[in-house]
Amino acid sequence: MRAQGAWNPLWDKLFDWDPEWTEQFVSMGSLPIRRGVLSPQFVELLSIAVDAACTHMYSPGVRRHIRAALELGVSREEILAVLELTSVLGIHACNVGVPLLAEELDAFERRRAERR
Incomplete structure (x- = not known):
């Protein structure tokens, strides 16, 4: 991966501390690519x-x-579509957070009404 420019420098310390595990991690992650299925x-x-x-x-x-x-040979449109689809992952913050916000606002309003 280093020779191909695919090495993440954040892995350097991990490799220093546990080269065997890091090699296995890299091998596992690259197996689908090496098989040539995709x-x-x-x-x-x-x-x-x-x-x-x-x-x-x-x-x-x-x-x-x-x-x-x-x-x-991948087109700009194909890459852009991938980035646009990937951006949808962030919507889960709203899927989780908005209902919780609604629940907490309701509870806050009830507590405030009870104090009056």
Whole structure:
């Protein structure tokens, strides 16, 4: 992964402390790619989605995979569609937070009414 420019420098300390585990982690993560089941273009689009997701937000990876996708002939529209679909992941903050806010506002109003 280092030779391909796919190494995340945040893994350096982990590799120093436990190289065997880190090697297994990297091997596991790259197995679907090595098997060749998915096209290289599709792998790059998936990688863009993973790195751009609100749970990951790894800009160097997004940039690297966008470059690789473009080199493989993926269109701007395809990459943009992936980024747009990935952005929907963040809606879950509202799916969880808005109902809780409504419940807490109702409870707050009841407590305030009881104090009067």
